[in-house]
Amino acid sequence: MSGHNESILREPLITGKDITYAKITNDILMPVENKPNKAWWIGFILALCGATLWVVSVSYTFWFGIGAWGLNKTVGWAWDITGFVWWVGIGHAGTLISAVLLLFRQNWRNSINRSAEAMTIFAVICAATYVVSHMGRPWLAYWVLPLPNQFGSLWVNFNSPLVWDMFAISTYFSVSLLFWYTGLLPDIATIRDRATGTRKKVYSILSFGWTGNVKTWQRFEAVSLILAGISTPLVLSVHTIVSMDFATSVIPGWHTTIFPPYFVAGAIFSGFAMVLTLLLVARKVLGLENYITMFHIESMNKIIILTGSIVGVAYLTEFFIAWYSGSEYEQYAFINRSTGPYWWAYWMMMTCNVISPQLLWFKKIRTSIPATWILSIVVNIGMWFERFVIIVTSLHRDYIPSSWAMFYPTWVDVGVFVGSIGVFFTLFLLFLRVLPSIAIAEVKLLLKSASEQAKLQQIKEGHLDKTHVAEYVESLDKFDSVKQEDYAKI
Amino acid sequence: MNNIKYILGSFGDPDEMMHGIEKLQENNIKIHDVYTPMPIHGIEAKLGVKRSRLDIAAFFFGITGTCTMLSFVFYAAVLDWPVNIGGKPHFALPDFIPITFELTILFCAFGLVGSYYASTHLFPGRAPRVMDLRATDDRFIIAVDAKQNTEHNKIDDLLKEAGALEVKHNERKYISYE
Numbered sequence: 001m002s003g004h005n006e007s008i009l010r011e012p013l014i015t016g017k018d019i020t021y022a023k024i025t026n027d028i029l030m031p032v033e034n035k036p037n038k039a040w041w042i043g044f045i046l047a048l049c050g051a052t053l054w055v056v057s058v059s060y061t062f063w064f065g066i067g068a069w070g071l072n073k074t075v076g077w078a079w080d081i082t083g084f085v086w087w088v089g090i091g092h093a094g095t096l097i098s099a100v101l102l103l104f105r106q107n108w109r110n111s112i113n114r115s116a117e118a119m120t121i122f123a124v125i126c127a128a129t130y131v132v133s134h135m136g137r138p139w140l141a142y143w144v145l146p147l148p149n150q151f152g153s154l155w156v157n158f159n160s161p162l163v164w165d166m167f168a169i170s171t172y173f174s175v176s177l178l179f180w181y182t183g184l185l186p187d188i189a190t191i192r193d194r195a196t197g198t199r200k201k202v203y204s205i206l207s208f209g210w211t212g213n214v215k216t217w218q219r220f221e222a223v224s225l226i227l228a229g230i231s232t233p234l235v236l237s238v239h240t241i242v243s244m245d246f247a248t249s250v251i252p253g254w255h256t257t258i259f260p261p262y263f264v265a266g267a268i269f270s271g272f273a274m275v276l277t278l279l280l281v282a283r284k285v286l287g288l289e290n291y292i293t294m295f296h297i298e299s300m301n302k303i304i305i306l307t308g309s310i311v312g313v314a315y316l317t318e319f320f321i322a323w324y325s326g327s328e329y330e331q332y333a334f335i336n337r338s339t340g341p342y343w344w345a346y347w348m349m350m351t352c353n354v355i356s357p358q359l360l361w362f363k364k365i366r367t368s369i370p371a372t373w374i375l376s377i378v379v380n381i382g383m384w385f386e387r388f389v390i391i392v393t394s395l396h397r398d399y400i401p402s403s404w405a406m407f408y409p410t411w412v413d414v415g416v417f418v419g420s421i422g423v424f425f426t427l428f429l430l431f432l433r434v435l436p437s438i439a440i441a442e443v444k445l446l447l448k449s450a451s452e453q454a455k456l457q458q459i460k461e462g463h464l465d466k467t468h469v470a471e472y473v474e475s476l477d478k479f480d481s482v483k484q485e486d487y488a489k490i
Numbered sequence: 491m492n493n494i495k496y497i498l499g500s501f502g503d504p505d506e507m508m509h510g511i512e513k514l515q516e517n518n519i520k521i522h523d524v525y526t527p528m529p530i531h532g533i534e535a536k537l538g539v540k541r542s543r544l545d546i547a548a549f550f551f552g553i554t555g556t557c558t559m560l561s562f563v564f565y566a567a568v569l570d571w572p573v574n575i576g577g578k579p580h581f582a583l584p585d586f587i588p589i590t591f592e593l594t595i596l597f598c599a600f601g602l603v604g605s606y607y608a609s610t611h612l613f614p615g616r617a618p619r620v621m622d623l624r625a626t627d628d629r630f631i632i633a634v635d636a637k638q639n640t641e642h643n644k645i646d647d648l649l650k651e652a653g654a655l656e657v658k659h660n661e662r663k664y665i666s667y668e
Binding site: 020021022025146152153154155157158159161163164167168171174175178179182185186189190192193194204205206207208209210211212213214215216217218219220221222223226227230231233234237240241244440441442444445448 | 502504505523524525526527528529530533534537539542544545548552562563566567570571573575582585586588589591592593595596598599600602603606607609610611612613614615616617618619620621623624625626627628
């Protein structure tokens, strides 16, 4: 680990001069140990307003029933399930970063996994609230659980994808929470050992008595690896099952076998976009530019191009298969999608998800922070429209033309959706204040091998191939946290 | 001198700390434990920490989940209340794969993390047995039991020679957390 040097051809994962273990702790704990700044308060108050709107809209829905939404007998599922799938999709990046990238030994995950996992948990909470609120009688929400009851017992229908979904989402949520919290223990202990008074007591309870002795660390790594191994198929299964909510039905436009891989790619796509949206702001406001570097941003952008292109191929495949199936209903569903009354939603989705992410092929764009930030938001707008298009355009002209209808959202629909974004940001901003937003221990692991200063030391020692050094220095050009002047002398 | 319970060598660098462990072991000084702010790879072999059996435990927890779900679904859908759905088999195995899979993962994850917490004595509210507050921040601490190893000066010298920034003689085992 710390005894050998990493190749200079790899870009550094920690930039900056005079970074020590103590400085890493200080930098990352800065927002936790100090009073929040103005930017945090402005963000928090805005988010709280959103969360209040959510409480009002959801309470209104509970009081008056689903009739408060713009649903009708043709379009019986619209913004609720769109919002649900959107949030679950966003919730995929965290586990992908922490589990899949751990299995592939991608060390750049170390500085982004913590906040991505937190984001996952909050996104799944937002998704779960949709599940409960769209039931109409939320006080009977426990009916989805296979509990013994006085109707027989009449069990839940285990053949139903909605029941599978309940199992998938609750397993995903609890396993992600476990993974996240276990990873947090050493960092909570760090806060504990630096705190005093009540703070110390609270973090002491939360730290579970972590001391960082040899056996605990060794088992910790074993546990992380096994959890990563089981979370990888789990994360793929969750969106697969979400897609089966649609794919196992008989609605033209829904019952396609391409849905599982297509939904999973879309989920990763939107999840990474949301990670970028949050982290680009967080790294600036919290001053974490040395830990979340341009290399991280560029790597995430590359994943966005990959998954965005998979999603694009899936859109085209759906169209091709609709034509190739020879089924009139299937063909009409897709013609209607792109040229019917909802054409604008379809083309919005196409532009945001397929066309605009292709801009990331240009290095200038994928290493530009403002461009990346805007594109990350565009992607999530596109992904919301994708779910809207799949759900509403397939339903609104289903079979008999006399029952064809349009969907118009009410203020409650809008309130629940905008409000859920408020809930998400409220939770995320609170997280930034009370827990370290970067995994401190995992970043420390990189200091002696993958940091800029360690590589600079290697260059100074002077046993390296000159072309490799030149290549390395050139790769640092894109980093906003590195000054090229420092390398001019060498 | 005699009240000293533990000698702590506080290192600022993991490689120097590893060197310190070697030095102490060459001189037959038993190390009580090592506290670090991050995992140190290769240290377990040096200190004789046995290979973790958590993977085996995880496998059995997972299998328990698989069996639990399959037998429960069999009971619910075949024995207790069979529902005739278009004359299809009551035990529609492909339909039950997703939920069986989820329960396998759920049991595996909770069983694994539960065993981990139990085996390393982690639980909410446990008083932290901390020997040095900086061990979770920027110091790598080697702790030597001073009662068992009486050549205190030699230990001090060895630790300093290896690069310890500080050597502490603690009269209490743990820093109080009351």
